[in-house]
Amino acid sequence: MPVSYLISLDERSSDRTGGGDQAAIRLINRLLAEGVPVQWAQEEILAGERSYPAGTFFLSLPFKIESKIPCDVIVLWLEQQARREGLLCIQKTAEQLSTRSIALVPPRIALFYDHTTYDNALMHFLAFRGMGFEAALVNAEDLLQDDDDPDSILARSNVFVMPGGSMHFSSFASEEEALQGLENIRRFIYKGGGYIGVCAGATEALMGNPHPDLNIVDASYRADWFESRDAIAGDWEWRSLIGPLYLEIVNPSHPIMFGYSQGSPSLSSGPLVRMDYFGGPSIF
Structure with a gap:
């Protein structure tokens, strides 16, 4: 039966x-x-x-x-x-x-962690482990390993997470090493690996980012919000928007948002999804 x-x-x-x-x-x-x-x-x-x-x-x-x-x-x-x-x-x-x-395939998460991630990476790590995900902390040196090497961290992972913080790729010892690390992450993604970017980790994936980062997402961010000290112009407005937001899922069939069904009464599963916002750039 x-x-x-x-x-x-x-x-x-x-x-x-x-x-x-x-x-x-x-x-x-x-x-x-x-x-x-x-x-x-x-x-x-x-x-x-x-x-x-x-x-x-x-x-x-x-x-x-x-x-x-x-x-x-x-x-x-x-x-x-x-x-x-x-x-x-x-x-x-x-x-x-x-x-x-x-x-389903068990997620194997590589989570970037060093002085540029502040406490963000460790909070992500504890949250992942609390939900039963396998997660490993990695740094810039780990990202220099060729992903063709089966013992490299990227070869043993299927999701790479870049948390919030500041200019993560400044952690590499030289520009040459930074370019190599970026290329290894791109290859990991193009071969089917997942990328999750939070706050600074999200902007580092944008094509509209003025910095030489990953450039894999066709989007930009409101850089002008960081240039003006005039509150009316918006520089301090984004910093004041800290707290819970409720996001409307307009395309629940998209691979990123799949599983968030329309019409659900649950605020955790759509069409309104709660997200805690701690002040970051606006992506468009």
Whole structure:
């Protein structure tokens, strides 16, 4: 008899902390770490009298994993963890699911960290580890390793994260080394690696950036906000915009925003998504 478990981030936890999404992601990462095949639905799922939005995660029984732990033991643990976390987002169905989906690959994160990232990198590191992601701290010297070397940090990662801070690529000992490090990151991205840039890490990816950075995103930023000391002109206006923002997801089918469905009542999963803004440049 086919059995599937669906994990949707569109529903909230029943606990008072509202941490249902993060708890669900922790469970998914634990499953992936054990080699459990978890799928990511690319279209709506119909199961019984209920529909689940695109972006829902699911696993179907039976499955076999390398450790040879029986799948019924795995799902018993999953049910126990869901009850312990107070999760409402895990549902069981006796139907065989047939939908277009992608098999998840465990994220292996390379997180840049040195004096230019201040405390930002460490806060990212703790947040990633808290949700069960594998993350390694790397520096400029690590980025000089050729990604064709299987022992290099980029070869062992599938996501590179550049946090906020100041002029990260000034950390290289010379301009020649900076150009080599930038080229290695570009090659990593062009070969399928993911890039996440936060604040300064985002501007360093822009083609409209006046500095010789990555230049991989066709966008620019409001550099004039940094040039004037006149509050009316905007220099100090962006610094005062610190706090929670609610973003409207206008294209939830875009690969970057996929999984944030329209019409959801949850502020964590669209169409309004909360983001904590700490004063950074406006990208356009």
